[in-house]
């Protein structure tokens with residue numbers, strides 16, 4: 230818990246938006262809960278932790294983050310379990326990853342104590358915003374940005390860390406068709422692709438728009454050097470089942486270390502499934518499709534959980550992947566993950582953080 234010198238000051242909202250929110254028709258990222266947590270980094274330390282009504286920020290047009298992209302975020306979820314418990318999935322892992330992103334972008338570290346205390350108190354206050362409908366959750370968005378009012382290119386001295394939340398349905402309601410990208414890149418070796426930095430998503434927007442114009446909801450990103458090896462799929466990590474082996478690109482400086490990716494690998498290994506984290510060329514995937522050994526392909530992420538890929542387009546040819554009903558391993562893993570997150574099955578990996586109300 231937070232040290233006594235870092236007591237969070239709380240200002241409650243006077244007019245909750247809860248009653249006017251349509252929980253039956255949630256989409257991803259459209260409504261926000263009543264409160265947010267904020268804390269400032271100034272004079273080399275975190276100061277002034279607050280929980281206050283969700284509101285606009287006021288900032289100078291010279292704010293560094295707006296110009297040079299010194300901004301990072303996380304995405305995690307809280308679920309409503311039995312006995313009125315709120316269950317947050319792997320918050321400490323998200324805190325660790327945020328600190329890796331922060332290190333790469335010259336930003337200050339956030340102690341696990343500060344991250345967890347802000348998150349705990351915010352969710353306790355807004356617990357009624359955690360949906361209990363099948364497939365829905367409270368998406369938690371921690372973010373950290375450079376707040377110096379200074380447009381020289383340098384690491385900022387001041388930062389703001391914010392956590393806000395949003396009740397959401399699944400990011401994708403069904404399967405996705407993907408197109409192999411062989412012109413643009415999301416991230417290059419040695420860059421910031423492994424960090425959850427705003428700039429990575431900015432770089433993906435034009436190629437994603439062009440893909441959507443061709444009828445593809447996502448891109449299958451390939452490596453920056455040769456456009457030969459698969460990196461990620463859209464905003465997700467990519468996984469394939471070739472015969473009985475679960476294959477996924479090995480982590481690198483250009484691939485995000487997905488918490489969902491790690492959770493799936495952990496469950497698969499526990500079940501005795503052979504898992505390979507290695508380079509996978511697009512040619513290998515096409516070959517596996519041609520010889521019938523490609524049984525499954527899917528993206529993984531907090532927002533998307535497991536999203537099946539129905540077709541892959543490569544060099545103008547589209548390959549159709551097996552029927553979803555045949556994809557038993559990924560479907561079973563998705564169910565297991567959901568059961569762990571909802572507290573319906575034993576939390577043997579210690580992934581679930583309970584907020585008792």
Ligand code: COI
Nearest residue numbers: 304305464530531532533
């Ligand atoms: C997540 O899965 O949480 C993501 O970060 C994807 C997002 C950009 C919506």
